[in-house]
Amino acid sequence: MANSIFSKIVKSLWILVSFIPCINGLGFAYIGAKEFNNSWIKEGLIYEAPWFLMFLVLDHDSATMFAGLGLLMQVVSILRSFIVYSQNKDVLIDDDDESRVDVEKSVNSLWIILSFIPYLSGLGIIYMGYKRKVQNWFFIGMFFEFLWALVFLVIGLGGNTTFFVSLGMIGLILGIVLSFKIYFEDEKW
Numbered sequence: 001m002a003n004s005i006f007s008k009i010v011k012s013l014w015i016l017v018s019f020i021p022c023i024n025g026l027g028f029a030y031i032g033a034k035e036f037n038n039s040w041i042k043e044g045l046i047y048e049a050p051w052f053l054m055f056l057v058l059d060h061d062s063a064t065m066f067a068g069l070g071l072l073m074q075v076v077s078i079l080r081s082f083i084v085y086s087q088n089k090d091v092l093i094d095d096d097d098e099s100r101v102d103v104e105k106s107v108n109s110l111w112i113i114l115s116f117i118p119y120l121s122g123l124g125i126i127y128m129g130y131k132r133k134v135q136n137w138f139f140i141g142m143f144f145e146f147l148w149a150l151v152f153l154v155i156g157l158g159g160n161t162t163f164f165v166s167l168g169m170i171g172l173i174l175g176i177v178l179s180f181k182i183y184f185e186d187e188k189w
Helices: 005-019 026-035 038-056 060-087 103-108 110-116 123-132 135-157 162-186
Strands: none
Touching: 005 026, 005 060, 026 038, 026 060, 026 162, 038 060, 038 162, 110 123, 110 162, 123 135, 123 162, 135 162
């Protein structure tokens, strides 16, 4: 029996991540982790590298260069997403009953969306740390939220926020990666 249309859409959502600047490579990392394909994971991390480097440098010219490279890599990741999807559709969207998307499981994994939202990126990890009683996850989520609290503190004090926003964005990217790791670990529970 074939998958439902909902199941097919959910299994293809990783492609949409390619359209989001700063996280466009994480769709590849996700599908690579899900399909145990290390080359897709590496490819996703390569698409993320310019953005990560952009947030690390404080020099305006270097940040602009990395942003331009990041946008170029985003275009490549969009094209590659469609190519990989079309060449591997039979693997990525299985028709067996075991591969069907469970609606309840999909709703229960909505906490991952929080990791994509600046200023809220640690809340999903805090939630899962509390739910699974894993203190490390809880404290890591608190740390990511602390990075954003620093941004607001510096704004309130009238200081230069460039460095702290960069830290927050690095925390955002790391939080997304960690959220997917927790999600796949949580599937084993």
